[in-house]
Amino acid sequence: MNLLSLKLESNTKRIVRDESLKLKVYFKLSGLVRDLFNQKNWEEAWDKHDLTLRMDYHLKIYKNGLIKKLLSDLKFVRKAKFYWSRNPDLPYRIWVMIVDEDGNPILPKDEEEAKSVFFEGFKSFSFFGKEIGLGEHGLIANMKAKWSKHSFIDKGEIEANSNKVSIEVIEYKDYSLNRETILS
Amino acid sequence: MAQLEELRSALERRHLIRRTQSICPECNRILPALIFERDGKVWMSKTCPEHGECEELYFGSYEMYKKFSTYWTDGKRAQAPNVPIDKCSCPMNCGLCSNHLSHTGLANIIVTNRCDLTCWYCFFYVKKGLEGAYLYEPTLEQIRSMVRTLRAQRPVPGNSVQITGGEPTLREDLVDIVRAIREEGVEHIQLNTNGITLALKPDLAIKLREAGVSNLYLSFDGVTPKTNPKNHWEVPYTLENCRKAGLGVVLVPTIINSINDHELGGIVKFAWKNMDIVRAISFQPVSLTGRMSKKEREKYRITIPDCIKRVEEQTDGMITKEDWFPVPSCSPVTHFIEAFTKRPNYELSIHFACGAGTYVFEDEDNKKLIPITQFVDIKGLLEYLDEASEEINSGANRYLTAVKAVLNINKFIDKEKQPKGLSLSKLLTSVLLKHDYSSAGQFHLRSMFIGMMHFQDKYNQDEERLQRCDIHYLTPDLRIIPFCSFNVIPEWYRDRIQQKYGIPVSEWEAKVGRKLEDGLYRGTLRRGSHHAGCGCVVSNNVHIEPITGT
Numbered sequence: 001m002n003l004l005s006l007k008l009e010s011n012t013k014r015i016v017r018d019e020s021l022k023l024k025v026y027f028k029l030s031g032l033v034r035d036l037f038n039q040k041n042w043e044e045a046w047d048k049h050d051l052t053l054r055m056d057y058h059l060k061i062y063k064n065g066l067i068k069k070l071l072s073d074l075k076f077v078r079k080a081k082f083y084w085s086r087n088p089d090l091p092y093r094i095w096v097m098i099v100d101e102d103g104n105p106i107l108p109k110d111e112e113e114a115k116s117v118f119f120e121g122f123k124s125f126s127f128f129g130k131e132i133g134l135g136e137h138g139l140i141a142n143m144k145a146k147w148s149k150h151s152f153i154d155k156g157e158i159e160a161n162s163n164k165v166s167i168e169v170i171e172y173k174d175y176s177l178n179r180e181t182i183l184s
Numbered sequence: 185m186a187q188l189e190e191l192r193s194a195l196e197r198r199h200l201i202r203r204t205q206s207i208c209p210e211c212n213r214i215l216p217a218l219i220f221e222r223d224g225k226v227w228m229s230k231t232c233p234e235h236g237e238c239e240e241l242y243f244g245s246y247e248m249y250k251k252f253s254t255y256w257t258d259g260k261r262a263q264a265p266n267v268p269i270d271k272c273s274c275p276m277n278c279g280l281c282s283n284h285l286s287h288t289g290l291a292n293i294i295v296t297n298r299c300d301l302t303c304w305y306c307f308f309y310v311k312k313g314l315e316g317a318y319l320y321e322p323t324l325e326q327i328r329s330m331v332r333t334l335r336a337q338r339p340v341p342g343n344s345v346q347i348t349g350g351e352p353t354l355r356e357d358l359v360d361i362v363r364a365i366r367e368e369g370v371e372h373i374q375l376n377t378n379g380i381t382l383a384l385k386p387d388l389a390i391k392l393r394e395a396g397v398s399n400l401y402l403s404f405d406g407v408t409p410k411t412n413p414k415n416h417w418e419v420p421y422t423l424e425n426c427r428k429a430g431l432g433v434v435l436v437p438t439i440i441n442s443i444n445d446h447e448l449g450g451i452v453k454f455a456w457k458n459m460d461i462v463r464a465i466s467f468q469p470v471s472l473t474g475r476m477s478k479k480e481r482e483k484y485r486i487t488i489p490d491c492i493k494r495v496e497e498q499t500d501g502m503i504t505k506e507d508w509f510p511v512p513s514c515s516p517v518t519h520f521i522e523a524f525t526k527r528p529n530y531e532l533s534i535h536f537a538c539g540a541g542t543y544v545f546e547d548e549d550n551k552k553l554i555p556i557t558q559f560v561d562i563k564g565l566l567e568y569l570d571e572a573s574e575e576i577n578s579g580a581n582r583y584l585t586a587v588k589a590v591l592n593i594n595k596f597i598d599k600e601k602q603p604k605g606l607s608l609s610k611l612l613t614s615v616l617l618k619h620d621y622s623s624a625g626q627f628h629l630r631s632m633f634i635g636m637m638h639f640q641d642k643y644n645q646d647e648e649r650l651q652r653c654d655i656h657y658l659t660p661d662l663r664i665i666p667f668c669s670f671n672v673i674p675e676w677y678r679d680r681i682q683q684k685y686g687i688p689v690s691e692w693e694a695k696v697g698r699k700l701e702d703g704l705y706r707g708t709l710r711r712g713s714h715h716a717g718c719g720c721v722v723s724n725n726v727h728i729e730p731i732t733g734t
């Protein structure tokens with residue numbers, strides 16, 4: 001069993017149409033695929049010349065309503081590359097390098113760090129109020145994570161939705177102000 | 185006090201990248217080593233309990249190091265090793281051992297250590313009068329046995345040989361050697377030469393081509409007599425003779441900081457001018473052999489990113505630093521072919537810090553060099569091939585996936601920017617589906633490859649690089665020894681082997697009835713500082729004067 005948990009957070013509950021709303025989506029993949037991602041299996045895979053595990057993440061943010069509107073669509077890939085390390089301080093021969101979606105090579109110090117760098121993270125988004133539209137809305141994030149078949153894991157896919165975040169987009173900052181006051 | 189402060193500040197600015205192993209440049213003791221970033225560059229540091237700390241520039245740009253390292257891919261290893269060992273003991277048992285990670289990409293065979301030049305900085309040729317100087321010339325039978333060892337390599341039998349020296353053209357039976365290597369099944373034969381004999385003997389290039397040499401690997405250190413005293417005057421004749429023979433040429437400049445690092449652009453332009461016959465340039469940032477003080481090392485040291493930067497500056501931005509990829513970035517292509525054919529394929533799995541390359545194409549209309557990256561999304565294409573191989577390996581129909589992949593190649597090519605007369609998608613399709621030499625050859629003929637390989641030395645030696653080396657030497661004891669063991673620790677490898685299988689110079693002289701120095705080049709093609717067609721940028725290469733006698 002795999003489990004994908006997703007949490008959506010916003011910096012505010014109400015914005016003016018020309019202001020921007022900041023959202024953060026936290027994700028964490030746990031369960032079998034995460035458990036099997038360990039040094040023993042990296043070594044076994046490496047011995048079979050099975051050298052790279054790709055995780056394809058697909059993250060969408062929707063505005064809920066009668067018609068669901070897609071606000072953002074982000075695909076990114078993380079790669080775990082198994083390689084023979086000559087780090088004399090490492091008690092293992094085969095280790096992992098993780099290349100994140102920004103092309104940063106990361107050499108984790110232990111398995112736990114490798115798992116969290118590979119299966120967890122957050123993404124930030126920002127939308128103008130006018131992109132969302134005036135009124136009250138519910139925003140939701142959806143994520144799919146996908147991996148291929150490897151010597152230690154079958155191919156798989158998992159999908160999850162986040163909590164709903166309510167947001168109101170208003171025309172003017174102080175909603176008590178009326179048109180006459182502004183014009184005067 | 186100020187020194188202490190400086191030291192403390194240098195230590196504080198270190199940011200550790202990885203740990204590896206290296207050797208002490210004084211005593212060859214195996215040492216733990218740190219690779220770290222400081223001030224935007226990558227350095228190596230190691231400390232010998234007896235000889236103290238050695239800190240050396242490892243890679244001139246941290247940004248480039250990061251980009252290159254993401255292409256890290258271990259090879260399929262060389263099965264049927266000659267040196268089976270349980271515990272890794274690099275670099276002490278090279279031969280190849282069971283822990284070596286790359287099969288042979290290019291196998292060097294030294295056919296002689298005689299040379300017709302006496303370059304002051306060269307360690308490769310036999311010097312008379314030097315104690316322990318042995319003249320080394322394996323017999324044809326020995327050479328055949330070495331090649332058989334290469335061909336027996338699994339999972340991929342070696343298929344590419346470089347005949348090297350000394351100066352290989354000094355061997356009278358060179359054509360027979362080439363034939364023998366071909367007969368043993370090697371398809372690609374490269375001849376490493378200073379080009380002088382080929383300049384002097386117009387028919388030699390034809391004979392070598394007919395016997396099976398694919399291309400020359402021609403020393404060419406600069407475009408002026410000062411930077412290239414070795415063969416400045418002779419190269420145009422060599423090129424002309426190769427042109428007549430249809431024998432391709434790879435120019436091989438060794439780049440030394442403060443000596444010829446201002447001429448990389450000039451070398452590119454010279455190669456471009458001769459693009460009909462020059463297929464590639466292989467820049468080699470100098471490997472600092474022998475004992476050298478830190479000050480001297482700082483003066484001469486240059487690394488791959490530094491050379492790439494010089495190329496950008498000296499070609500007026502025609503070839504930029506974004507145009508370069510590390511050698512192992514080819515792996516997705518190999519892995520795709522392997523997934524499709526279900527057979528192990530030839531793979532360039534060297535360490536990302538060892539080499540880099542790019543392709544440039546001539547735009548017929550604009551008469552400009554266009555790097556491949558300017559009309560192909562290389563990164564995207566490699567990603568896509570990676571994905572396609574994963575799909576096949578996860579059970580998708582390989583024929584359908586391959587057809588889909590080939591159809592999708594176009595997405596990564598900007599046809600508007602693609603040089604006129606080139607159909608890259610067609611060439612790539614045949615590389616991916618036929619994956620044979622002829623399709624790679626077509627790709628080559630319409631372009632020039634510019635590559636770099638930074639051979640190691642005792643100061644920057646990294647066992648992680650050595651373990652992945654795919655440039656090897658074949659030796660008469662039927663070992664296959666990585667280049668950067670063979671030449672970095674010659675006292676364990678090169679010198680020992682040449683002594684064991686060579687003879688003292690005096691014995692050789694008595695045997696052949698002539699003196700070693702009789703083979704030296706007398707400079708017959710040298711006429712002042714320049715002549716029409718000499719390697720200078722100021723000259724042209726159209727009117728080569730006929731050679732009158734040697």
Ligand code: SF4
Nearest residue numbers: 538638639653667668
């Ligand atoms: S010859 Fe040296 S620089 Fe080249 S691949 Fe081998 S280890 Fe790397």
Ligand SMILES: [Zn+2]
Nearest residue numbers: 208211232235
């Ligand atoms: Zn020492």
